Amino acid sequence: VLSLTFNVPLEVIATLAFVSSVCGTPDEFVGNKVFEIRTIYISFRKLKIIFTLFIMVKVGRFDYQKSTNPDKKLMVVVEKDGKKKTIHFGARAMEHFKDRTGIWKSKDHGDTQRRKNFKTRMSGIKKKDGSRAIDDPMSAAWHALRILW
Numbered sequence: 001v002l003s004l005t006f007n008v009p010l011e012v013i014a015t016l017a018f019v020s021s022v023c024g025t026p027d028e029f030v031g032n033k034v035f036e037i038r039t040i041y042i043s044f045r046k047l048k049i050i051f052t053l054f055i056m057v058k059v060g061r062f063d064y065q066k067s068t069n070p071d072k073k074l075m076v077v078v079e080k081d082g083k084k085k086t087i088h089f090g091a092r093a094m095e096h097f098k099d100r101t102g103i104w105k106s107k108d109h110g111d112t113q114r115r116k117n118f119k120t121r122m123s124g125i126k127k128k129d130g131s132r133a134i135d136d137p138m139s140a141a142w143h144a145l146r147i148l149w
Contacts, residue, residue, distance in 0.1 A: 057101040059147060064101045067092075073104050074147065080138055089140035089148075096148035104148075118149050 056065040067075040073090030090096065095107045097115040125133040125141050133141035 055103055057103065059100050062143070064103070064143075064147060066103055073099075073107075074101065074143070076143055078138055085138060087138070087140050087143060089144045098148075100147050115149055119145065122149075 056063050058064075062076045062078065064074050064076050067073055067088045067090075069075070069088040071092055072088035073092050073096075075086055075088045077084055077086050079085075090104070095109040096104070097110065097112075097118070098108050099105050122134050122141055122145050123132060127133050127136065127139065133139040134145050136142055
């Protein structure tokens with residue numbers, strides 16, 4: 001998340017209020033990345049504007065973004081039977097074969113033997129009901145295997 005903060009004159013408040021009333025929230029969607037603008041009022045004379053950059057990348061039917069968990073790389077919100085679940089996956093300290101989102105491409109290693117070993121280990125992970133975790137889109141293993149490996 002990238003945050004830029006600066007102060008602007010009082011006249012800008014009226015402009016932002018007008019833009020918000022006409023356009024709704026001042027969010028801008030560029031390609032598959034989302035830019036959100038948040039405003040915080042400091043005093044009657046100044047307006048503090050914080051621009052927060054949330055990179056959200058759509059891969060297949062899911063929108064992935066950088067995880068808010070300091071130990072994980074990515075997160076995704078999945079929905080099943082009307083229930084939403086946030087899944088954090090990918091150990092932040094570790095490398096991976098290839099990040100399909102591009103958010104963590106600095107950690108790509110491209111070693112096919114490591115990829116094969118990881119896939120073998122992942123295919124042995126079982127859920128409580130005995131089924132394989134890599135076959136369930138509600139599991140971190142499913143997303144890690146398809147996005148990072």
